[in-house]
Every structure is written in structure tokens, then in C-alpha cells.
Amino acid sequence: xxxxxxxxxxxxxxxxxxxxxxxxxxxxxxxxxxxxxxxxxxxxxxxxxxxxxxxxxxxxxxxxxxxxxxxxxxxxxxxxxxxxxxxxxxxxxxxxxxxxxxxxxxxxxxxxxxxxxxxxxxxxxxxxxxxxxxxxxxxxxxxxxxxxxxxxxxxxxxxxxxxxxxxxxxxxxxxxxxxxxxxxxxxxxxxxxxxxxxxxxxxxxxxxxxxxxxxxxxxxxxxxxxxxxxxxxxxxxxxxxxxxxxxxxxxxxxxxxxxxxxxxxxxxxxxxxxxxxxxxxxxxxxxxxxxxxxxxxxxxxxxxxxxxxxxxxxxxxxxxxxxxxxxxxxxxxxxxxxxxxxxxxxxxxxxxxxxx
Numbered sequence: 001x002x003x004x005x006x007x008x009x010x011x012x013x014x015x016x017x018x019x020x021x022x023x024x025x026x027x028x029x030x031x032x033x034x035x036x037x038x039x040x041x042x043x044x045x046x047x048x049x050x051x052x053x054x055x056x057x058x059x060x061x062x063x064x065x066x067x068x069x070x071x072x073x074x075x076x077x078x079x080x081x082x083x084x085x086x087x088x089x090x091x092x093x094x095x096x097x098x099x100x101x102x103x104x105x106x107x108x109x110x111x112x113x114x115x116x117x118x119x120x121x122x123x124x125x126x127x128x129x130x131x132x133x134x135x136x137x138x139x140x141x142x143x144x145x146x147x148x149x150x151x152x153x154x155x156x157x158x159x160x161x162x163x164x165x166x167x168x169x170x171x172x173x174x175x176x177x178x179x180x181x182x183x184x185x186x187x188x189x190x191x192x193x194x195x196x197x198x199x200x201x202x203x204x205x206x207x208x209x210x211x212x213x214x215x216x217x218x219x220x221x222x223x224x225x226x227x228x229x230x231x232x233x234x235x236x237x238x239x240x241x242x243x244x245x246x247x248x249x250x251x252x253x254x255x256x257x258x259x260x261x262x263x264x265x266x267x268x269x270x271x272x273x274x275x276x277x278x279x280x281x282x283x284x285x286x287x288x289x290x291x292x293x294x295x296x297x298x299x300x301x302x303x304x305x306x307x308x309x310x311x312x313x314x315x316x317x318x319x320x321x322x323x324x325x326x327x328x329x330x331x332x333x334x335x336x337x338x339x340x341x342x343x344x345x346x347x348x349x350x351x352x353x354x355x356x
Contacts, residue, residue, distance in 0.1 A: 004039060005031065008049075010113040011070050015053060017347045018062045019139035019215075022053040029053075042071065062139070069134055070112050116343045119316065121200035131343050132204065136241045138211040140350035142185035142219060145276065145306075149182045156180030185219040186306060188212060188353060189274050193283035194252055195226045195259040201313045201340065202255075203245065205282045208346045210236045210244050212353075221272075225283070226254040229264040259287055261326060262294035269300050278356050279305040280349075282340055284312055287326030295329035302333040307356050311340035311349060 008031055015022040029052040037044040046067055054063050112134075115123075120131060152162065155178060162177035190209055194202045209222045213236040224230045235247035249255070261283060268274075279301055287294050302308050310330060314320045316339035322331055331337070336352065339345040 004034065006113065008034070010116070011049065011066070012053065013347060014066050014070050014134070014137075015063065017138045017140070017350060018066050019141070020053065020059045020062050020066070021055055026053045026055075045071070062137070065137055069137060116347075119313075119341045120204045120343075121313070121341070128204075132207050132241070134343055135204065135207050135211060135346065138208070138215075138346065138350060140212060140215045141354040142188070142216045143278070143354060143356040144183040145186045146181040147184045150179040151182045153178055153180040185216050186356065187219045187221065187277040188216070188280060189277045189305075190220065190222045190280045191225045191261075191264075191268075191282065192222065192232075193226065193259055193261070193281075194224045194255055195283075195286070196256040197259070197284050197286045198282075198313070199256050201282075204346075205311075205340065206232075206236075206245060206248055207241055208340075208349075210241050212350075213237055214239070221277075223264075223268065224248075224252045224254075225259070225261055225264045226252075227257045227260055228254045229267050230254075259283065259326070260289040261287055262289045262291070262297050265297035265301060266293070269297065269304070274301060274305045276306050277304075278307045278309065278353060280309045280311060280353075281330075282311040283326070284314055285310075285322065285324040285327035285330065287324070287329070291325040291329035294326055295333070298330045298333035302335075307335045308333060309336045309338060309349070309352065309356075310334045311338055313339070313341040315339040316341040316345055 009027060012022040012027040012030075030049050033048040033052055034045065037048055039045060049067065050060070050063055054060055112130075115127060115131060116134075118127070120128060123131065150159070152159065157179060159177040159179040162179070163173065166175075166177060167173045190212065192202065192205045192209055194206075198205075206224075209220075209232075213220045213222060213233060217237060220233065221231070222233045222236055224232055230252050232248050232251050235251050236244050238244040238247060261281070298308070310327075312320075312322075312327070315337055322328060322337065338349055338352065340349065
């Protein structure tokens with residue numbers, strides 16, 4: 001039963017990352033539905049999830065993509081084994097026999113769940129390609145901020161213009177019109193370190209950046225940092241991740257060089273603004289420049305930005321200590337220091353951006 005719960009909750013997390021509102025209540029409904037179905041039948045698992053986890057027509061294509069990626073491409077079991085209690089069914093499963101069709105879906109899902117937590121720098125090419133496929137489906141919501149625009153509302157401040165216009169049209173003040181500020185997604189400014197020390201993570205970070213741009217095209221700005229500051233948002237707007245990465249590779253002139261983040265942040269702050277934005281820096285902090293300069297620019301960035309998040313791939317390990325000169329200089333000006341080494345870490349970062 002624990003394995004089934006872990007599988008279903010992991011699938012729900014994948015759906016939430018793709019933009020489907022598969023909350024805890026819907027996840028519980030799917031588990032209750034499976035308790036009356038044959039969990040070895042891939043078709044029954046599919047429909048149990050589709051009917052309980054999806055709420056809008058937009059959810060359906062996302063659900064299909066996530067189901068195919070999470071439960072693998074194997075054919076469903078053709079023979080129904082009969083309605084069986086989930087608990088009894090799992091208890092009857094022989095250990096170490098994961099090769100037949102009856103156990104294909106849970107076994108594949110378990111592998112996917114394990115893969116979500118593994119360091120992308122230690123994956124095989126095939127495993128990394130699978131993680132990148134799941135990353136391409138990541139759709140993150142974005143924290144919202146009040147805009148200067150107003151919209152009509154039942155509650156809010158008095159809207160005298162609409163009230164008077166109604167009165168002129170109807171000859172009487174039928175009711176007082178009210179308005180409130182609209183909201184818009186908070187801008188994310190992402191800096192991706194493409195220096196030599198970040199080479200094992202750079203491609204995955206750029207694919208995460210592609211997912212962010214695809215989720216909120218107008219509220220995401222991405223720059224590569226190394227020895228030069230290079231804007232790459234336009235290249236990442238291409239729908240296909242492979243094509244986008246090819247365009248990015250052509251645009252970045254300083255792959256696998258050193259890191260002069262202090263100088264590049266100074267250039268960014270002199271040319272652009274991060275006012276009100278969430279600033280995300282993805283780097284291991286191996287600064288080749290002056291750490292004091294990096295500290296000063298981080299202080300400027302923190303004063304402008306709504307929140308500063310530093311994504312360090314090494315933060316995913318329990319014994320990690322921020323001992324590099326760059327990290328020690330930046331640390332006083334960071335709101336959140338988070339991991340960025342696995343698919344699960346990127347999903348958590350997406351959740352953080354949605355609730356910042």
C-alpha cells in the first residue's frame with residue numbers, strides 16, 4: 001500500500017508541475033478509486049486518474065503527456081484480474097518479478113520516482129534524456145503582484161466613473177459600482193552560470209529556464225553568466241526544447257570558461273532593473289573575480305528585487321557548506337539558498353516561485 005501511495009502522490013506531483021491542479025483532495029480521490037479497481041490494469045489506472053485528478057479541458061492533454069512519461073510506454077495489461085482491494089493486491093505481489101505486464105506500470109513509476117531524486121550529473125545519457133523529457137513538461141505557476149490597472153468587482157473601492165455612467169444610462173443610481181486592482185505574474189530574472197565548474201548542470205538548468213519561459217513568456221528574463229553577461233530569453237522562447245538549446249548554444253560565447261559574477265551583476269544593474277522581480281542565480285559560487293565586488297552587487301540586487309534565490313547544485317547534499325569565496329560574499333544578501341541538482345529540486349524551485 002505504501003508503494004501505491006508513493007506512486008500516486010509522485011504522479012500527482014508531476015501533474016502539478018505540469019500545471020494540473022492535482023491537489024491532495026483529488027489525489028485522495030484517486031487512491032479511493034483505485035481501491036475498487038485493478039491496479040495492474042493500466043487502462044483502469046489511467047481512467048481513475050483522469051476522472052479524479054483533472055478538472056478542466058486544458059488538464060486533459062497535460063494529463064495524457066504526464067501519464068505516458070510517468071508510467072512509461074508499455075502496453076497495458078489486456079486481462080483484468082478482477083476487482084481487488086489495493087492492499088490485498090499489493091500484498092499478493094511476489095517480490096523481484098517486475099518484468100511481466102501486470103506489474104509494468106507500478107515498476108516503471110517507481111523507476112521514474114527514483115530518477116526524480118538523482119543528481120543529473122551522475123545520470124547516464126539515457127537517464128538524463130528521460131529527465132529532460134519530464135523537465136520539458138514542467139509548467140510552473142508564478143506568484144502574482146498587484147498591477148496599476150483596475151477591474152470591476154463586487155467588493156473594493158468605489159468606481160465613480162462606472163457608477164455615474166450607469167446612472168446617466170438608466171436615469172437612476174441602481175447600485176454603486178466598485179473596482180479593484182488586477183494582478184499580473186511577478187517577473188523572474190534568472191542568471192544561469194555556464195562556467196566550467198557548472199558544466200555537468202548547465203544543460204539541465206537551461207532546460208529548466210526553457211520551461212520557465214514557456215510557462216510565463218512575458219514575465220521571465222534569462223541571462224547566461226560566465227565571463228560575459230548574455231541575454232538568452234529570445235532563444236528560449238522556441239517551443240521545441242532541442243531547438244531552443246541549439247539557439248542558446250550559438251548565442252553564448254563563453255561556455256565552460258571562468259565565472260566573474262560580480263562584474264556581470266554590475267553590468268546587469270547598470271543596464272537593466274530587477275525592481276519588484278524574483279532574482280534567481282544558478283551557480284556554484286566559484287567566483288574568479290573579486291568576492292568583495294560580488295558582495296556589493298548582491299547587496300544592490302537585494303535592494304531592488306522582491307526576493308533573491310540562489311540555486312546551488314551542491315546544496316542537495318547534506319554535508320554541503322557554503323565555503324567558496326563567492327558564496328560567502330553573496331550569502332548575507334540571499335533570501336533562499338536551494339538545491340538544483342535533480343528534477344525534484346527543480347520542481348520544488350517551481351513551487352517556491354509560485355508562492356514567493
